[in-house]
Amino acid sequence: MIKRIGILTGGGDVPPLNAVIHSAFKHGKESGVEVVGIIGGWQGLLDKATVDLGSLNIDPEIGGTVLRSSRVNLGKIDRAHEKITGNLSDLHLDGLIVIGGEDTLSNAFHLKDVPQVLISKTIDNDVGINEPGRMVNYFTLGYPTAAQKISSFVSLKEGLRTTAYSHERIMVVESMGMHAGWLAISSAMGHPDFIIIPEFPIDYRAFSEKVADRFLRQRNVMIVVSEGAKWSDGNYVSADENDRDNFGHPKFKGAADELAKKLKADLAPLFDTRNVNAVNPSYLYRSGKPNPLDMESAALLGRDAVRLFMGGISEPLFLTLKESGRGFVSEKYYLRELDDIEGFHRFVDGRFYDSGELRVTRERMNYLDKITADLGPPVYGYPRNQKENR
Ligand code: F6P
Numbered sequence: 001m002i003k004r005i006g007i008l009t010g011g012g013d014v015p016p017l018n019a020v021i022h023s024a025f026k027h028g029k030e031s032g033v034e035v036v037g038i039i040g041g042w043q044g045l046l047d048k049a050t051v052d053l054g055s056l057n058i059d060p061e062i063g064g065t066v067l068r069s070s071r072v073n074l075g076k077i078d079r080a081h082e083k084i085t086g087n088l089s090d091l092h093l094d095g096l097i098v099i100g101g102e103d104t105l106s107n108a109f110h111l112k113d114v115p116q117v118l119i120s121k122t123i124d125n126d127v128g129i130n131e132p133g134r135m136v137n138y139f140t141l142g143y144p145t146a147a148q149k150i151s152s153f154v155s156l157k158e159g160l161r162t163t164a165y166s167h168e169r170i171m172v173v174e175s176m177g178m179h180a181g182w183l184a185i186s187s188a189m190g191h192p193d194f195i196i197i198p199e200f201p202i203d204y205r206a207f208s209e210k211v212a213d214r215f216l217r218q219r220n221v222m223i224v225v226s227e228g229a230k231w232s233d234g235n236y237v238s239a240d241e242n243d244r245d246n247f248g249h250p251k252f253k254g255a256a257d258e259l260a261k262k263l264k265a266d267l268a269p270l271f272d273t274r275n276v277n278a279v280n281p282s283y284l285y286r287s288g289k290p291n292p293l294d295m296e297s298a299a300l301l302g303r304d305a306v307r308l309f310m311g312g313i314s315e316p317l318f319l320t321l322k323e324s325g326r327g328f329v330s331e332k333y334y335l336r337e338l339d340d341i342e343g344f345h346r347f348v349d350g351r352f353y354d355s356g357e358l359r360v361t362r363e364r365m366n367y368l369d370k371i372t373a374d375l376g377p378p379v380y381g382y383p384r385n386q387k388e389n390r
Contacts, residue, residue: 174279
């Protein structure tokens with residue numbers, strides 16, 4: 001009978017983390033299961049750093065994580081399994097709720113005999129399976145809020161399109177996303193002209209011609225570029241290959257800046273390029289209040305994680321989100337079904353993205369319709385159908 005479980009958050013923060021922690025704590029209390037906070041992700045478990053969640057007065061509507069976070073790769077820690085299982089026993093913890101992205105969750109492969117409920121969170125939306133006809137984990141926590149933000153940042157109704165129009169700007173807006181373009185493609189709800197994602201490297205020459213052509217017709221252009229975008233020779237638009245984190249990911253130094261700099265110089269013979277600008281909302285994508293879908297989903301996953309422990313589990317499993325036709329429900333997916341985390345690492349493919357036109361497809365719009373709202377009609381050259389004599 002499970003009596004006491006730990007909960008930890010790892011990797012980049014997202015708005016609905018406190019909402020999951022709050023929900024798990026509340027449902028644990030109602031059902032006689034003590035949910036204990038572990039401070040600082042996996043590092044906190046290595047250090048036996050815990051906190052009584054009842055003392056934290058958690059507000060589920062405030063973003064970030066009251067439990068703080070770390071990016072620890074257990075694969076690089078000597079005797080990690082022995083240390084973690086020893087500490088779980090010292091802390092009288094029967095299992096763990098682990099909330100993280102691909103890297104944090106991959107640590108479960110080193111602890112296959114520890115009962116764990118793994119909940120994915122990342123604005124990158126790259127944890128799950130999106131195969132034709134098979135979708136596991138419709139979205140990751142944090143993605144709906146970030147998708148709504150990026151769409152509004154570029155849109156006419158709420159974002160940068162108006163200043164792009166007023167000042168005849170070419171604007172390059174950076175999206176987070178190291179390897180996957182899910183966040184960048186979600187900006188389609190705000191109707192940018194072009195979207196560039198890591199999965200489809202770009203031919204700079206063809207791209208700059210498209211941008212020039214669009215600018216000459218429309219007098220403003222909105223481009224969204226993922227931080228992990230690549231040129232067709234395989235090199236990153238902007239990354240320092242020598243500066244890497246604990247999981248070996250390179251540090252990105254501003255793809256939007258780099259792209260804007262190149263366009264400014266290369267298109268100067270064609271028109272005035274002083275108003276080619278880069279905007280990088282950066283951590284704003286991960287900050288602030290969770291949107292309603294993130295809030296609801298976090299509450300659902302926190303509650304169902306505790307219920308799973310009450311039903312009895314003896315190994316790690318993912319608690320994923322499934323579209324039921326009448327909203328989202330939780331669904332189990334066992335870690336043992338995978339050889340490694342790569343099997344649960346998903347990317348944008350040609351069903352969702354048209355690499356010729358550098359925009360999304362109708363199929364992607366159908367997928368995203370369930371996650372975020374379209375921000376009005378695609379009015380690129382505001383005001384609509386205006387004819388000017390230049
Ligand atoms: O994985 C989530 C994410 O937000 C990525 O999109 C981004 O590359 C990364 O985290 C940045 O993380 P940090 O600067 O917090 O290390």
